[in-house]
Amino acid sequence: MSQLYGPSHRRLHDQFGTGPLADRLEELSHAEFDDADREFITNAPMFFLSTVDTLGRPTVSYKGGAPGFVRITGANELLFPSYDGNGMFLSVGNIAATANIGMLFIDFEHPRRLRLQGAAKVAAPNGHAADYPGAQLLISVQIERIFVNCGRYIHRTRERLSAHLPDENGQQPFPIWKRLDLMEGSLSDADQQKADAAGGIVPIMCYRGEDEPPAL
Template identity: 60%
Template sequence: MSDLYGPSHRRLQDEHDTTRLADRLEALAHVEIPPDERAFIESRPMVFLSTVDHRGRPTVSYKGGAPGFVRVLDDNRLVFPSYDGNGMFLSLGNIAANPEIGMLFIDFERPRRLRLQGRAALLRDDPLLASYPGARMLVRVDPEQVFVNCGRYIHRSAGSRLSPHIPDAGGCQPFPAWKRIDIFGDVLPAADSRRVAEAGGPITVADYPGEDDPPG
């Protein structure tokens, strides 16, 4: 019996004579995160997060922050912050209804990737929240399977500059220009509407400058 593979996986493995290899790789999967993998996770400025929605459809999103924004706690759980986003709350809403998630950590400079499957929960009043300036809530993850994947098809990144939108030590971050686009003007939260007015009012889609170099 396998916890990782089902009949469809087995048929493909048998077809390509990789069943023994697949079994060995499953045997190397683990729950406890060793020190080297902890260091790898905490060095990543991004993670790809997969969740399942209310209709059973998988989705994946990018989560970014300063290196160390995903932490491995002493009890082997992971924690990462939820910063201000587009207001859809797709990932967090999915987690609230279905805790099953997947996480993919990638090093684009020295090709390596680490996959994690587990169960997540939203935390609004956790003591660790104060250590993440600008975070609205936290996500805690209990790992169920952790395993390393081959990194040979990972493309190198062009640079390593972090996003200027990451909240600073005081929790401040640039106001996103996309919230000034006029098609969103009548649906923004009140606080954002005030920020739009302070920034000089709405802009058109044609005038949208992007988010690469936000004004200070």
């Protein structure tokens, strides 16, 4: 029984032949931070936060700070500050009401992204005031799921768009991440043919991102 996919997802998996790949990616998701997650998050100067209000309406906001403003406080716990904003308190109010959140971390310089889902709580700075000068409130998050996401559609700048966008003929480079040994046996027949044509399996230790050739 999947903890991630429902009937609507499965219909799309069937339509596009991605069921085994989707299952593999769910298997690779995890509930505790690994070393790569920790390094990425603790060096991040920003992330996007999604929350849901009591009527089920989502909102997304940008959260920024000095690298390290998101602190990992446990195997599956983290903490971040809420600074002075526009006074609406949409994100914090939603968290206080419904708890469920999503977090998206993006590195635009070395295209990479990481998604987190969890349950959040609002707290006063209290003993953490010295760690977060200027913070009005702190948000603690119990992480439920961590996903590594393909970064091939991340634009470097407004002028330098991702080279992985489909061209005017709908053609685009085949993603390296689908060639990783971790994905072996999960691709559709069509994708497997493309992977073979692109050079076959790439060991995960050789993967340097979608914008760099594998270090074979």
